[in-house]
Amino acid sequence: MASDDCKTxxxxxxxxxxxxxxxxxxxxxxxSEECYNCDLLKVTNITNYKVTTIRxxxxxxxxxxxxxxxxxxxxxxxxxxxxxxxxxxxxxNSSYCSKIEALSLSHDFYMPFVFALLLIIPSFxxxxxxxxxxxxxxxxxxxxxxxKTDLDIENDFGTGSNEPVIIQPHIPTPVKNTxxxxxxxxxxxxxxxxxxxxxxxxxxxxxxxxxxxxNGIRIADFIFPxxxxxxxxxxxxxLRSQLRSxxxxxxxxxxxFRRSFVLLIMGLILNSVHHNNLNTFRPLGILQRLAxxxxxxxxxxxxxxxxxxxxxxxxFDIIRDVxxxxxxxxxxxxxxxxxxxxxFLLKVPGCPKGYLGPxxxxxxxxxxxxxxxxxxxxxxxxxxxxxxxxxxxxxxYQSKPxxxxxxxxxxxxxxxxxxxxxxxxxxxxxxYTNERIKRWTIWTIVLGFASGLLCNFSKENGLIPINKSMFxxxxxxxxxxxxxxxxxxxFLIIEHWRLWNGSPFCEIGxxxxxxxxxxxxxxxTLPWSWEPVNETTHTEYLLMHSWATIFWCAIxxxxxxxxxxxxx
Numbered sequence: 001m002a003s004d005d006c007k008t009x010x011x012x013x014x015x016x017x018x019x020x021x022x023x024x025x026x027x028x029x030x031x032s033e034e035c036y037n038c039d040l041l042k043v044t045n046i047t048n049y050k051v052t053t054i055r056x057x058x059x060x061x062x063x064x065x066x067x068x069x070x071x072x073x074x075x076x077x078x079x080x081x082x083x084x085x086x087x088x089x090x091x092x093n094s095s096y097c098s099k100i101e102a103l104s105l106s107h108d109f110y111m112p113f114v115f116a117l118l119l120i121i122p123s124f125x126x127x128x129x130x131x132x133x134x135x136x137x138x139x140x141x142x143x144x145x146x147x148k149t150d151l152d153i154e155n156d157f158g159t160g161s162n163e164p165v166i167i168q169p170h171i172p173t174p175v176k177n178t179x180x181x182x183x184x185x186x187x188x189x190x191x192x193x194x195x196x197x198x199x200x201x202x203x204x205x206x207x208x209x210x211x212x213x214x215n216g217i218r219i220a221d222f223i224f225p226x227x228x229x230x231x232x233x234x235x236x237x238x239l240r241s242q243l244r245s246x247x248x249x250x251x252x253x254x255x256x257f258r259r260s261f262v263l264l265i266m267g268l269i270l271n272s273v274h275h276n277n278l279n280t281f282r283p284l285g286i287l288q289r290l291a292x293x294x295x296x297x298x299x300x301x302x303x304x305x306x307x308x309x310x311x312x313x314x315x316f317d318i319i320r321d322v323x324x325x326x327x328x329x330x331x332x333x334x335x336x337x338x339x340x341x342x343x344f345l346l347k348v349p350g351c352p353k354g355y356l357g358p359x360x361x362x363x364x365x366x367x368x369x370x371x372x373x374x375x376x377x378x379x380x381x382x383x384x385x386x387x388x389x390x391x392x393x394x395x396x397y398q399s400k401p402x403x404x405x406x407x408x409x410x411x412x413x414x415x416x417x418x419x420x421x422x423x424x425x426x427x428x429x430x431x432y433t434n435e436r437i438k439r440w441t442i443w444t445i446v447l448g449f450a451s452g453l454l455c456n457f458s459k460e461n462g463l464i465p466i467n468k469s470m471f472x473x474x475x476x477x478x479x480x481x482x483x484x485x486x487x488x489x490x491f492l493i494i495e496h497w498r499l500w501n502g503s504p505f506c507e508i509g510x511x512x513x514x515x516x517x518x519x520x521x522x523x524x525t526l527p528w529s530w531e532p533v534n535e536t537t538h539t540e541y542l543l544m545h546s547w548a549t550i551f552w553c554a555i556x557x558x559x560x561x562x563x564x565x566x567x568x
Contacts, residue, residue: 006053006055006086008536009055009083009084009536010535010536011083011205011535011536011537011538011541012057012058012059012083012205012207013055013056013057013058013083013084014055014056014058014081014082014083014084014085014086014087015053015054015055015056015085015086015087016053016054016056016081016087016088016089016100017051017052017053017054017086017087017088017089017103018046018051018052018053018054018088018089018091019051019088019089019090019091020046020047020048020049020050020052020091020092021048021049021090021091021092022048022092023046023048023068023091023092024048024068025068026045026046026048026066026067026068026091027042027044027045027046027066027067028042028043028044028045028046028052028054028064028065028066029041029042029043029064029065029066029067030043030056030062030063030064030065031062031063032057032059032060032061032062032063032396033060033061033062033063033078034059034060034213034396035361035362035396035397036214036215036362036363036460037362037363037364038361038362038363038364038365038397039361039364039365040063040065046066046091056081058081058082058083058085059207060207061078061079061080062078062079062080062081063076063077063078064076064077064078064079064100066091066097075091075097077097077099077100079100082102082105082106083106084105084106084536084537085102085104085105085106086102086103086104086105087100087101087102087103088100088101088103089101108537111539112204112537112538112539112541112542112543113542115539115542115543116204116542116543116546119543119546119547119550120546120550123550123554124504182233182237182427182491182495183494183495183501183502183506184487184490184491184493184494184495184502185230185233185234185487185509186502186505186506186507186509186510187490187494187502187505187506187509188226188230188486188487188490188505188509189227189230189505189509189510189512190502190504190505190506190507190508190509190510190512191226191486191505191509192223192226192227192230192509192512193227193508193509193512193515193516194505194508194549194553195219195220195223196223196224196227196516197515197516197519197548197549197552197553198545198546198548198549199219199220199223200519200520200523201519201523201528201529201544201545201548201549202541202545203220203542203545204538204541204542204545204546205538205541205542206538206542210392211392211468211469212392212468213358213392213393213395213396213397214357214358214362214392214393214396214397214467214469215459215460215465215466215467216459216465216466217466217468217475217478221468221475221479222479222482222483224286225416225475225476225479225480225482225483226479226482226483226486227512228290228293228413228416228417228420229416229417229419229420229423229479229480229483229487230420230483231290231294231417231420232297232416232417232418232419232420232421232422232423232424233420233421233423233424233427233487234420234424235294235297235298235301235417235420235421235424236301236305236420236421236422236423236424236425236427236428237424237427237428239252239298239301239302239305240305240307240428243305243306243307244307244308246307249302249303252302253299253302256294256295256298256299256302257295259294259568260291260292260294260295260298261291262568263287263288263290263291263294263568264287264288264291264292266287266517266568267285267286267287267288267290267291268283268285268288270285270287270517270520270521271283271285273520273521279386280386280387281387282387282388282389283383283387284383284388284389284403284405284406285405286405286516287516287517288405289405289410289413292410293410293413293414293416293417294417296414296417297414297417297418297421300328300331300332300418301328301421304325304327304328306324320429321422321425321426321429321430321439324425324429325421325422325425328418328421329418332414332415332418335411335414335415336411336412336415336473338411339408339409339411339412339473340473342374342378342408343356343373343374343375343408344374346374346377346378348370348373348374348377349377350367350369350370351367351369351370351373351377352367352370354373355367355370355373355374356372356373356464356465356467356470356472357370357371357373358371358372358391358393358396358397358399358402358469359371359372359376359397359399359400360393360394360397360398360399360400361396361397361398361399362397362399369400371391371393371399371400371401371402372402372406372469372470374408375402375406375407375408375409375470376400376402376403376406378406378407378408379402379403379406379407379408380400380401382407383403385400385401388401388402388403389401389402389403389404389405390402391403391404391469392404392469393469402469404468404469406470409470409471410471412471412472412473412475412476413471413476415473415476415480416471416476416479416480419443419447419480419483419484420480420483422443423440423443423483423484423487426439426440433491433492433495433496436491437488437491437492440484440487440488440491441484441488443480443481443484444481444484444485444488445481447477447478447480447481447484448477448478448481450474450477451466451474451475451477451478451481454472454473454474454477455474462474466478490502504553504557507556507557507560508553508556508557508560510556510560510565511556511559511560511565511566513566513567513568514555514556514559514566515552515553515555515556518552518555519548519552523548527551528547528548528551528552529544529548530544532544
């Protein structure tokens with residue numbers, strides 16, 4: 001973006017001064033390195049014998065190209081500009097392609113993290129201090145935290161009931177030595193929802209805390225899959241518990257249908273909170289996706305799961321988790337096969353078969369209107385462009401709207417949930433930690449390697465690139481692999497070695513639905529958010545988003561103390 005001056009630079013901006021001498025008819029063209037095989041876009045004409053000042057985005061490396069129509073001279077350079085940096089580029093007839101010179105650089109790009117730590121560390125310190133005090137006799141017992149001792153893990157979203165959405169005060173009962181809850185699972189859910197709040201609030205406006213524009217993966221792209229995977233583990237344990245208690249399958253299915261329907265309605269209402277125009281209303285979203293994938297995975301388990309684990313006292317017991325779930329896996333593989341066939345075989349008008357790109361400027365704009373290939377085409381035909389999420393790729397590729405929670409990608413999302421279901425089945429089928437860890441480790445390695453093969457261990461050149469927006473098969477595998485890996489660590493630390501009790505994330509994870517809905521509704525309201533006083537750096541944004549995350553976690557902890565849980 002051209003500008004007359006760069007006196008005040010905002011975050012993720014730098015200033016380039018182009019000094020032109022004895023040069024005429026010169027133009028500056030530019031493109032982000034993130035934009036794969038994209039054509040250069042004209043930025044401005046360079047005025048001779050004058051300084052032309054340009055504001056630049058510093059998120060990605062930039063390819064700059066100078067052209068001179070008079071003598072056919074040209075110059076290209078790939079440069080990594082730093083935030084708030086001031087740069088000079090001298091171009092003359094004698095040194096047309098000179099190097100870019102840094103006049104001044106900012107060295108406080110990561111200083112906001114220091115201030116954020118000064119907010120986060122005391123918050124955790126206070127929590128651990130309170131936790132320690134409540135275990136001693138220093139304070140009267142009336143001030144101590146109550147603990148949830150008999151809430152079954154049967155609610156697959158982190159709360160403790162199968163009832164409709166209500167605020168349910170829990171009545172404590174005597175502590176039992178055999179708790180049915182898996183603390184590491186609650187902690188994993190709590191970690192996931194905490195990171196989800198931070199990233200959804202904006203992550204301090206740092207690019208590496210945002211979702212990847214199209215292909216590739218960043219930390220923010222793992223969070224929703226982790227939550228889905230944890231839900232899958234809970235489904236397995238929950239349904240086995242209900243079937244063991246001789247609950248009729250039709251009643252179990254009724255609960256599943258009711259919970260899915262409530263989630264679906266909640267998602268639709270949530271989408272209308274800030275956007276209630278029917279002409280542009282978006283019918284799909286996170287909660288709607290959770291409702292669908294939960295319904296499919298839970299229904300499969302309700303139909304095929306046995307009340308007791310498969311056991312034969314034969315050599316096949318080593319894979320009894322696989323044998324027990326063979327019918328379910330057959331259906332899941334069939335769904336993935338349908339997804340793959342539609343993706344690569346469906347004829348999309350004006351687009352090549354199997355197209356997986358973002359359209360727009362991608363690959364020299366050859367398939368400008370083909371955003372998302374078959375997946376995008378199906379969503380645009382059924383939903384209409386005005387009712388779709390605009391997508392993360394638009395800013396980079398200028399692509400058409402693309403629905404991240406689209407219809408076709410639901411099938412691979414079901415696969416991810418079922419990977420979690422299988423992790424839960426391993427808990428049910430094997431008693432000892434080493435038996436469980438071995439199998440989880442095998443899944444971690446196999447899924448990670450399969451993802452690498454599909455994407456050819458590269459960002460752009462594989463058969464199926466890792467792509468969060470499309471929930472590609474390679475993305476599903478790497479997300480599942482990471483979920484197995486994180487859970488292995490948490491299970492060892494919390495359940496096996498008992499080095500940590502999972503607090504405070506365990507308590508936070510038990511009110512995950514409240515936190516998700518709450519932060520989505522109040523994300524731009526006080527006291528969670530405000531209009532920044534200083535937008536030139538990331539500092540205020542990072543402090544604000546960290547504060548909002550801590551505040552929501554504090555709300556969950558207080559509700560846990562009061563034994564109040566939002567249940568679905």
